[in-house]
Amino acid sequence: MLKYVGLRLVAVIPVVAFVVVAVFLLLHLAPGDPAALIAGENASPQQVALIRARLHLDEPLLAQFWMWLAHLGTLDLGNSIFSNQPVARLIAQRIEPTLMLAIATTVLTVLFAVPAGVFAAWKSGSTLDRGVMLMSVSGFSIPVFVIGYALIYVFAIQLHWLPVQGYKPLAGGLWPCLRSLLLPSIALALLFSALVARVARATVLEILSEDYIRTAQAKGARTPRVLLLHALKNAGVPIVTVIGLGFASLIGGMVVTESVFNIPGMGRLTVDAIMHRDYPVVQGVMLTFSVVLIVVNLLVDLSYSLFDPRIRYRGK
Amino acid sequence: MIGSPLLDVANLSVTFGSGPAAVRAAVGVSFTLEAGRTLCLVGESGSGKSVTALAVMGLHGKGAHVAADRLALAGESLTGVSPARLAAIRGREISMIFQNPMSSLNPAFTIGYQIAEAIRLHEAVDKAAARRRALDMLEHVRIPDARRHLDSYPHALSGGMRQRAMVAMALACRPKILIADEPTTALDVTVQAQILDLIETLQREFATAVLLITHDLGVVAEMADEVAVMYAGRIVEKGPAAALFDAPAHPYTEGLLAAVPDHRSARKERLSEIPGNVPVVNREIPGCAFAPRCARARPVCAERSPRLEAIAAGRASACLRRAEIEAERAGHVLPCREDRHA
Numbered sequence: 286m287l288k289y290v291g292l293r294l295v296a297v298i299p300v301v302a303f304v305v306v307a308v309f310l311l312l313h314l315a316p317g318d319p320a321a322l323i324a325g326e327n328a329s330p331q332q333v334a335l336i337r338a339r340l341h342l343d344e345p346l347l348a349q350f351w352m353w354l355a356h357l358g359t360l361d362l363g364n365s366i367f368s369n370q371p372v373a374r375l376i377a378q379r380i381e382p383t384l385m386l387a388i389a390t391t392v393l394t395v396l397f398a399v400p401a402g403v404f405a406a407w408k409s410g411s412t413l414d415r416g417v418m419l420m421s422v423s424g425f426s427i428p429v430f431v432i433g434y435a436l437i438y439v440f441a442i443q444l445h446w447l448p449v450q451g452y453k454p455l456a457g458g459l460w461p462c463l464r465s466l467l468l469p470s471i472a473l474a475l476l477f478s479a480l481v482a483r484v485a486r487a488t489v490l491e492i493l494s495e496d497y498i499r500t501a502q503a504k505g506a507r508t509p510r511v512l513l514l515h516a517l518k519n520a521g522v523p524i525v526t527v528i529g530l531g532f533a534s535l536i537g538g539m540v541v542t543e544s545v546f547n548i549p550g551m552g553r554l555t556v557d558a559i560m561h562r563d564y565p566v567v568q569g570v571m572l573t574f575s576v577v578l579i580v581v582n583l584l585v586d587l588s589y590s591l592f593d594p595r596i597r598y599r600g601k
Numbered sequence: 602m603i604g605s606p607l608l609d610v611a612n613l614s615v616t617f618g619s620g621p622a623a624v625r626a627a628v629g630v631s632f633t634l635e636a637g638r639t640l641c642l643v644g645e646s647g648s649g650k651s652v653t654a655l656a657v658m659g660l661h662g663k664g665a666h667v668a669a670d671r672l673a674l675a676g677e678s679l680t681g682v683s684p685a686r687l688a689a690i691r692g693r694e695i696s697m698i699f700q701n702p703m704s705s706l707n708p709a710f711t712i713g714y715q716i717a718e719a720i721r722l723h724e725a726v727d728k729a730a731a732r733r734r735a736l737d738m739l740e741h742v743r744i745p746d747a748r749r750h751l752d753s754y755p756h757a758l759s760g761g762m763r764q765r766a767m768v769a770m771a772l773a774c775r776p777k778i779l780i781a782d783e784p785t786t787a788l789d790v791t792v793q794a795q796i797l798d799l800i801e802t803l804q805r806e807f808a809t810a811v812l813l814i815t816h817d818l819g820v821v822a823e824m825a826d827e828v829a830v831m832y833a834g835r836i837v838e839k840g841p842a843a844a845l846f847d848a849p850a851h852p853y854t855e856g857l858l859a860a861v862p863d864h865r866s867a868r869k870e871r872l873s874e875i876p877g878n879v880p881v882v883n884r885e886i887p888g889c890a891f892a893p894r895c896a897r898a899r900p901v902c903a904e905r906s907p908r909l910e911a912i913a914a915g916r917a918s919a920c921l922r923r924a925e926i927e928a929e930r931a932g933h934v935l936p937c938r939e940d941r942h943a
């Protein structure tokens with residue numbers, strides 16, 4: 286088991302290295318003079334020169350890379366060209382709402398989509414199954430912002446149950462924070478659930494025809510136990526995989542959701558940075574998202590061993 | 602009726618689907634099993650043996666339509682019983698093991714957990730006690746190094762060992778009946794005999810009745826007290842094993858016997874397979890389902906459907922030409938007897 290964990294951790298190293306290089310090269314692989322690119326079309330030559338000097342763009346590429354790497358080692362991601370604030374601080378300010386939104390969305394998705402998928406598989410072919418699948422298709426095809434505005438209209442404007450927009454930081458208490466996140470995370474969870482419910486249904490449906498399911502029934506296990514213990518534990522690997530993979534696409538949805546619900550998170554930071562061609566911030570954001578995805582994937586990998594003993598033993 | 606049999610199945614039918622494409626996998630199947638005895642259900646692949654066993658266990662899915670005049674365990678009817686009651690009966694009163702031990706154990710749980718679960722589903726014992734009993738069962742089924750294998754996952758065990766674990770799980774609550782559906786078919790020849798031996802030993806020790814399903818008459822000869830021969834969803838002959846082996850009444854049984862080397866006499870002649878395949882029965886066809894493959898068939902066999910009729914003490918056969926065939930065998934012609942009424 287420890288060896289399995291060790292191997293997974295070691296396997297992360299080249300991925301991180303690749304991400305670091307790719308993010309660094311982002312600016313340099315774009316065609317043309319990066320300084321001119323950042324300065325924009327209407328910039329004077331002096332402004333371009335200033336930017337070039339500030340970002341050390343006139344030094345050799347390798348020297349720039351080492352410098353960037355050295356700063357990275359101290360978590361220094363440079364300063365924003367636009368606001369002149371340290372990128373690390375900008376990200377630190379913005380990461381909480383985004384992480385909270387991601388966690389809330391994932392929790393909601395798991396709580397809703399996994400049982401829905403299991404249920405649909407158990408009742409496959411029934412009206413309920415078709416209902417779940419219809420919801421799944423809708424989740425895929427209705428854009429997040431439509432769902433988001435619809436939720437705001439019904440639950441905030443008409444019913445006054447929940448705040449219209451905005452984010453309450455965790456420091457002000459867990460409940461207000463969760464309340465402010467409820468609508469956006471539902472909007473996102475619908476999208477995410479569409480994917481997860483589908484995979485859960487397909488996986489469980491296949492497992493239900495396995496011999497060991499019949500064995501469980503033959504020894505007197507009742508349906509809930511058969512579904513939630515015998516079937517679901519075997520469905521764990523594919524379901525957790527799709528949650529991990531879906532996390533990447535969740536980031537895209539998060540950018541939209543944050544602007545619909547006016548949440549000051551990473552999504553907004555990203556959009557603003559791209560619009561201002563604020564490359565250091567874009568780099569910082571990309572790096573952060575990459576690290577989050579790597580961590581999520583690592584957790585997914587490690588969770589496999591919980592579901593499938595063969596994986597644990599193979600690592601021995 | 603004086604004292605109902607342990608397992609009493611009367612006129613059981615199982616149909617898959619509906620309309621003209623419906624498959625009648627079991628038709629009018631009737632048999633009884635007495636406490637501690639072994640009934641072998643024998644027939645070629647596709648003759649409806651598994652379908653019958655699954656119907657007894659109530660394990661058929663939505664696609665199957667199961668009907669029976671009587672399906673009773675120790676006097677309690679199993680037809681229309683609540684899911685809760687059925688679950689309480691399965692594993693405790695009647696257990697089942699399957700053909701493929703490689704896929705019948707859950708790969709995500711340890712052997713010990715799966716056996717202990719079978720106990721805890723039916724008895725109010727704590728985890729530690731259930732685990733001790735699981736260990737005891739593993740020792741009973743003679744899995745070497747049982748204590749270690751308690752915490753093994755199925756993939757760490759060979760097919761034979763997994764089938765032993767299945768037996769341990771099935772018998773953990775000392776059920777009255779064990780249904781074994783081709784328990785050795787998927788195993789190596791050397792392991793087959795060991796598993797059968799194990800089932801026989803535990804059957805004696807626990808006084809369990811066994812419904813053993815097999816296509817192998819060698820296995821039947823080894824194990825059976827009673828035999829029911831199935832063909833195309835129907836029982837075509839049944840009776841005490843010895844009598845049936847000595848003088849098969851149905852041409853199908855005869856054909857099956859001809860296909861195994863006779864282990865009683867030292868005859869080692871060429872195996873003769875019955876030509877052709879078991880038909881899938883879609884609708885009521887006139888005539889005997891075996892007629893197209895039967896060496897003894899006459900035109901009448903394609904016209905009238907034979908009924909399972911008593912022929913001697915505890916014996917029954919479904920063949921229109923039984924009397925004639927018997928006479929042919931005996932070497933002289935008897936007048937056709939019609940002493941049975943419907």
Ligand SMILES: Nc1ncnc2c1ncn2[C@@H]1O[C@H](COP(=O)(O)OP(=O)(O)O)[C@@H](O)[C@H]1O
Pocket residue numbers: 617624625626644645646647648649650651652653664880881882
């Ligand atoms: N789930 C099912 N759906 C449709 N037909 C089935 C199903 N299960 C079994 N059958 C059919 O029932 C017949 C008997 O099958 P089975 O009882 O498995 O035979 P065996 O005697 O080899 O155990 C076969 O023709 C088979 O195709």
Ligand SMILES: [Mg+2]
Pocket residue numbers: 647650651652782783
């Ligand atoms: Mg079978």
